[in-house]
Amino acid sequence: MINPLSSSHMNIKFPKGHVGIKSFDAELVDQEGNSIPSYETYLHHWFAIKYHQNITMSPNPKLRRHEDVFFQRNEGTCNEQGNPTKIKNGYEEKWLLNIMVIDTRGAQDKKACTQCRCDHMNLPKDFYNVTRDIHNQKLTTNYKGEGFQGPRRMVSLRYKISWVDWNIYQIPVKVYILDSTDKVRSNDSKILHDCLAEYTIPATGGGGDSPHVQKANIPMEKGGYLIYGTAHMHSGVVNATLYGQDGRTLCTSTPKYGIGKEAGNEKGYLIGMSVCYPQPGSIKIHDGEILTLESRYKNEFRTGAMEHFYIYLAEELPQ
Template identity: 30%
Template sequence: MAAKTQIWCFLFMCLAAARMIAGRMIAQEGGSECDNLNVKKVTYLSPPLTAMPGEVNNKFFPGMFPKGHIGIKSLNADLVYQNGEPVPLSDIYLHHWVMLEFGVPKEKAQKHLGHLLRKMRRHHKHHMTYDNATAFAASEAPSHHHHRFHGDKKAKVMNFMGKGGETRHTETRLPGPYVIKSGNPGEGYETVWTLNVHGLDTRGTVNKEGCAECRCHLFNATTDKDGEPLPEGYIGGLRCCGDGNQCAVKEGFNGGKNTFHLRYEWEYIDWNECLVPTRGIGIDVTNHNGYDEGLVEFTVEGCGDADPTSDECLDTREATMIAPIGGEIVYTVSHLHASTLDAAMYGEDGRLICRTTPMYGQGEEAGNEKNYVVGIKSCYGNPGTPNAERVEQGEKLRYVVQSTKVGGPHTGLMGLGGITMVADGAKADM
């Protein structure tokens, strides 16, 4: 997987402003069926994954999903053992899980599925676009750049969902009538979802943190999975922890084979006129203009014996982008790795849109693993109100991520920020 690599996509339509305003007015008066939206839940398990201590899984599967035209309120997931017990990040580090929704020609889903899974693997290796950075960070859906998957003219990317190790404690449920529109790919098409799970078994490894950060020397890696030499100066990242790679394990450690699943739960509403679809924009802190370079990962150097609280031990990086759409903010979040201290999104006038601080565990149990990012603080806007927070089309957004150099170098780090909004000028979906 190249240094410019990993992950994947995003797109939506919206209801007309008049309909949204009318719906809100009726809801405020308390006499509408929109007051009690029927939220449904369904949970699935991925096929089993197995790993010996130090072994990497980066697998691709068909995804299970609720059928029909729906509005997604949330999709969240975690790793579980065969008995349903949660897997601690200190045993298997969940680098990421992602799901892509494709629209494919009707009655040809199975024919296309294998091709789409192969396409995901290739895209995972060679491309990181604005769309997939945003989607991964915001855990929501596609953008107007869905044509980036251009190999199969008849299949189109509709939605993207995903998170990393922070999945258990990062709130992503959209409030009120706001949803991610799914299951309506257009006349002559049907929906399929694909799933990617990347987990690193770090039991008994000589350096758990280093294995989770994919430091190349711990994997004895000098080439990537395709045998291509690593770039000069590349000391860690996804190119060194592909499927089947092995991180160094302590001599004499005897750990058995782990079998586990990704358990994922959908919250959704059958489509109706009360629902308000959202769109998203996103920014990757490794790129000076927000997304075009597609770097994704970055390395933070160490600071030796310097005072850990000094500026010498603080890494600050910043990216800007011009907002391609404008609208009222519904939700803002980031995707961040361990060693990150803070991430913040600012508007062109300097206003703080959201500070997405990582939450670190303090214990040993699953969901509270010490020194791991177990959640990320998200922010909710107040759409539909007189003081709604907004992003204007063409506005220059600024994204700042700060990390500690203490214990560095830290490799394979990410800083992906996303804003979910109700886009201006949205048309009613009749």
Template identity: 40%
Template sequence: GQHFGLGSETRQTATWVPDPYAIEIGKPAPAGYDERWFINVHAIDTRGAPDKLACAECRCDFYNVTVDEAGSRIGNGYVGGLHCCYDSTRCRVDGAFANNGEPPRKLFLRYTVSWLDWSDAVHVPVRIYILDVTDTALFDGNPNPYCKVEYRVDECSSEDRAKNNCVDMKTTEEMVSHGGDLVYAVAHLHRGGLGSSLHGQDGRLLCKSMPIYGTGQEAGNEEGYIVGMSTCYPEPGTVKVSDGEVLTIVSNYSSERQHTGVMGHFYILVADQQEQALNKPTLCFSFPYSWCLPSWMWSNQM
């Protein structure tokens, strides 16, 4: 799939793959692998919760669990995260809500998947890279990725608070095995996130992805929640990464309070440079958020 780990920001985040680039599926999988589609939904009910953020961040004391989904005991140093809010666990609610006798609420999700038949004469395939700020393999001298997926942001010290410097910055380096033109990039952050950036080996900025926080009560604009992330759509051929280039991921969170189970991912699409990719325009918009319309939907009108 294109992404691993997405949240409430999907409502206002552009996910178009600009024409003529495309994600190719249906090719024979490597030996020992199968190609499959799946959706893994992680939904948290915060109705009646005395601390909605603690529920959303899977604080272990709010879920009253001491073992993880596999039945292994959770370590004392693990305050919150995915190990404490697995399937069928429930976050703490206040007495009035817990005892009101309402029947369970059923929710249904609907997804629309669009695709085109592949044509080598029209489409340029992209490679998907999922970069994780918790991956310390290069720092540790480990040849294999070591992604922890999530991490904890501790509350800032009184000294930093006095200096108005309650920002937690986490960085790591990851290598891109096969380079090319950067086609698309976006970060994934949790509530409390301040922004993320991706840099080349020489320090150049490849993409800066900033959160959009909701300001209301309606669906898709919930106050205090990240409802969108800014994206990067470089002009074809203008932003490149080299084979084996080491990229730096920077993930920033507010440390005004502790945050548990946060993520700092960067998703990028990289394609081999091809002449046809430079000659086919893409129609892009910046309002109400950045998104692009594939040329096959509009080029016939020009």
């Protein structure tokens, strides 16, 4: 069961042993196991995070040490997990889920509520407690700003994992998450990344047909063959494109909006981004190559805009 707002759940059920994760899907369901549409309860995000835990860690939180738990970078699906050679002696591999949901029942503008900010990055100083809406327009006189008292209900995250037992025929991939706000700089020979994650698109006084473009130039220390690519973006997205250093298009990800009422096809909601599956071996990113990431949104005032581009790279190809 999910607690109000954001919550973390340690030691979730996860495939045991040395395995290769093929897929990891999740959805919100009610106490009857029915899928919940986004216009009732919005799944803002969910993260599956790997960590290593000391096998002697005390069940008493007051007796736990800082070194009893440390988190691992999650290299994503299609990669091996549970490799005993990569787990420190005296520790065991576990997983947690971090989940944030927003109850929009009774809200006058449900879609505006889905852009809840988890922090105060990039927000205009006068954003809160003002009389203007998300488009910088004055609120109407019939604005209803009081609370909504709805019936309490249990909401759960139902997830499904597909995997295979690891063998010599499995080829792992490495997952890179590129951020369009990344302000890359260098310290001698070391590359430093400064990612804001979210950003604000300022009001332009009419917007126009041209989209707002956020761009980042990101060097890839280690390259590989591009196996998969897609973007994570929010409502109002036009598209996102990843370019190679020579200007070639590696992948363009476009939005899909719902047209119905059922869960997964909610009208007006961003329900997915297109995926690139290039022919294995057809696109290679070289070591040290500088990639250019461009995210495009409708040119109107917007807070919490985000663009993360996920790419899966394989260092070798099937024989």
